[in-house]
Amino acid sequence: MTPPDASQPEASQPDASQPDAIASETDVLIIGGGPVGIVGALLLARAGLRVRVAEKEADIYPLPRAAHIDHEAMRVLQAAGVADEVLATTREAARYDFVNKSGDVLMRFETGQGQTLSGWPASNMIHQPSIERILRDALDRMPNAGLHTQWTFTGFTQDAAGVTAAFTTPHGNRSIRARYVLACDGANSPSRHAANIAMHDLGFDESWLVVDTIIKDASPLPDCNLQLCDPLRPTTCVQMGQGRHRWEFMLMPGDTPDTIQHPDKIAELMAPWEVDGAVDIERMAVYRFGAKLARHWRQGRILLAGDAAHLMPPFAGQGLCSGLRDVANLAWKLALVLQQGVDDALLDSYQREREPHVQAVIDLGITLGQVVCMTDPEAAAMRDAQLISQRRKNGDAAGALALPPLGNGVFRTDDAQAGNLVPQFARSDEVFGPGPCLICETPPPPDLPINYLALNDPQLEHSAAALKRWLAEQKAEAVLVRGDKYIFGVGEARDLSAAFAQAIDCKP
Numbered sequence: 395m396t397p398p399d400a401s402q403p404e405a406s407q408p409d410a411s412q413p414d415a416i417a418s419e420t421d422v423l424i425i426g427g428g429p430v431g432i433v434g435a436l437l438l439a440r441a442g443l444r445v446r447v448a449e450k451e452a453d454i455y456p457l458p459r460a461a462h463i464d465h466e467a468m469r470v471l472q473a474a475g476v477a478d479e480v481l482a483t484t485r486e487a488a489r490y491d492f493v494n495k496s497g498d499v500l501m502r503f504e505t506g507q508g509q510t511l512s513g514w515p516a517s518n519m520i521h522q523p524s525i526e527r528i529l530r531d532a533l534d535r536m537p538n539a540g541l542h543t544q545w546t547f548t549g550f551t552q553d554a555a556g557v558t559a560a561f562t563t564p565h566g567n568r569s570i571r572a573r574y575v576l577a578c579d580g581a582n583s584p585s586r587h588a589a590n591i592a593m594h595d596l597g598f599d600e601s602w603l604v605v606d607t608i609i610k611d612a613s614p615l616p617d618c619n620l621q622l623c624d625p626l627r628p629t630t631c632v633q634m635g636q637g638r639h640r641w642e643f644m645l646m647p648g649d650t651p652d653t654i655q656h657p658d659k660i661a662e663l664m665a666p667w668e669v670d671g672a673v674d675i676e677r678m679a680v681y682r683f684g685a686k687l688a689r690h691w692r693q694g695r696i697l698l699a700g701d702a703a704h705l706m707p708p709f710a711g712q713g714l715c716s717g718l719r720d721v722a723n724l725a726w727k728l729a730l731v732l733q734q735g736v737d738d739a740l741l742d743s744y745q746r747e748r749e750p751h752v753q754a755v756i757d758l759g760i761t762l763g764q765v766v767c768m769t770d771p772e773a774a775a776m777r778d779a780q781l782i783s784q785r786r787k788n789g790d791a792a793g794a795l796a797l798p799p800l801g802n803g804v805f806r807t808d809d810a811q812a813g814n815l816v817p818q819f820a821r822s823d824e825v826f827g828p829g830p831c832l833i834c835e836t837p838p839p840p841d842l843p844i845n846y847l848a849l850n851d852p853q854l855e856h857s858a859a860a861l862k863r864w865l866a867e868q869k870a871e872a873v874l875v876r877g878d879k880y881i882f883g884v885g886e887a888r889d890l891s892a893a894f895a896q897a898i899d900c901k902p
């Protein structure tokens with residue numbers, strides 16, 4: 395087990411001297427009941443661990459935030475048991491255009507309709523509070539998980555066996571003892587501060603007003619997602635979940651969060667879109683979009699995930715998606731450590747794998763943001779000329795925004811498929827289950843120390859033929875899939891099993 399980082403000062407102490415302090419025990423404590431914390435709780439609870447979530451607010455956050463999630467996020471929600479319910483609230487987006495004031499297309503990303511290799515649509519427009527409601531209801535149904543609302547984290551201590559975290563609650567001070575803690579308490583993350591983990595500032599800082607509306611008449615609304623790259627007022631206009639549409643307006647010199655939210659100003663900003671009477675404003679908020687990355691994602695038994703670990707401008711629609719990837723990456727590793735006694739050095743692979751991916755996603759968000767947020771008219775004219783000529787030469791970006799692979803970690807080396815998502819055929823993820831799984835042509839030797847599925851297993855009835863074809867394309871008899879549905883490797887069953895046992899540092 396990796397000891398707490400001795401170079402970090404001790405985190406603050408819980409006030410266990412309070413007469414009403416009650417210590418209760420759990421496998422994993424999650425601080426923060428936002429979407430990342432609740433999905434993390436669902437994944438861990440579905441893997442059989444005992445989980446508690448402590449959330450300082452009484453209810454979910456009601457203001458505008460994520461409007462888009464990608465196919466991989468849907469796949470994580472599938473693993474959490476809520477994808478079908480979520481999908482029923484979404485709308486599929488087929489195109490994302492960056493246009494100038496004259497309507498010329500500067501960049502176009504076409505994701506098309508239909509399924510991706512994950513088995514879910516590439517681009518899903520959402521209403522974040524609706525999804526958070528679905529997540530919380532699902533958590534309520536888990537017998538081995540619980541959510542404490544109005545519990546505010548105040549500090550923790552950790553030792554060789556676990557972490558004790560302290561909370562103020564409406565009923566007095568409380569503490570929870572856990573083997574591990576997931577710090578999912580958002581951008582300002584009190585638990586990241588308590589662990590004394592600093593953030594790199596990656597250098598983006600723009601304030602935008604976000605206006606969410608309820609659609610009454612969809613006919614005047616654009617049928618794709620738009621970034622209007624107008625140097626006089628950079629503007630976003632995107633679809634959301636069922637029945638909603640969003641506008642975002644960059645704050646310009648002279649605007650303040652108060653002045654831009656005045657009804658007259660909102661009417662002036664919305665006027666060019668000619669949607670008077672077609673939409674009703676539901677809610678609005680001003681945000682400062684930044685880009686930050688935690689220097690350390692783990693301190694002993696504390697693991698950062700979601701906005702607590704990384705922040706990005708929203709132009710690639712990836713902040714929440716990244717947090718969901720974090721907890722998917724951690725859940726199966728924590729289950730191996732807590733249920734099967736795997737050395738917890740395995741958890742060090744979390745930052746190694748996730749950080750380069752998130753760094754690239756942040757860079758993408760910044761690059762797109764720099765295209766949109768250009769306010770110098772001369773520079774904007776040059777940008778337009780350059781992007782239009784590039785588009786004439788190269789055509790449109792095919793498919794969704796390209797995302798990088800995970801960094802080095804628990805993957806077989808020298809394996810072309812290692813680190814890719816395994817394709818999902820006919821809900822095959824659900825048959826593979828929450829942990830690592832070896833899928834092979836014929837039953838493997840009986841002494842393999844890992845779950846396996848033979849392709850003729852009746853559970854694979856609907857996906858076996860497609861999996862078989864895919865394995866044949868890889869010229870492999872087996873694939874070892876990790877719990878987060880990334881491929882560990884393809885090849886021979888026994889070799890894969892031995893390499894995996896070595897990679898997670900347990901005996902084959």
Ligand SMILES: Cc1cc2nc3c(=O)[nH]c(=O)nc-3n(C[C@H](O)[C@H](O)[C@H](O)COP(=O)(O)OP(=O)(O)OC[C@H]3O[C@@H](n4cnc5c(N)ncnc54)[C@H](O)[C@@H]3O)c2cc1C
Nearest residue numbers: 426428430450460461462547579580700701711713714715
């Ligand atoms: C305008 C906007 C647009 C966005 N668009 C997209 C998009 O299209 N796609 C996308 O993927 N992402 C998008 N995002 C980002 C996305 O909303 C966030 O990444 C996501 O909400 C982060 O979830 P989280 O659970 O990590 O943090 P949060 O949702 O912030 O949850 C943290 C929780 O911790 C709780 N907490 C804080 N302190 C304590 C404490 N002391 N004790 C206990 N609990 C505490 C908070 O109350 C909160 O409930 C957007 C964000 C904004 C602002």
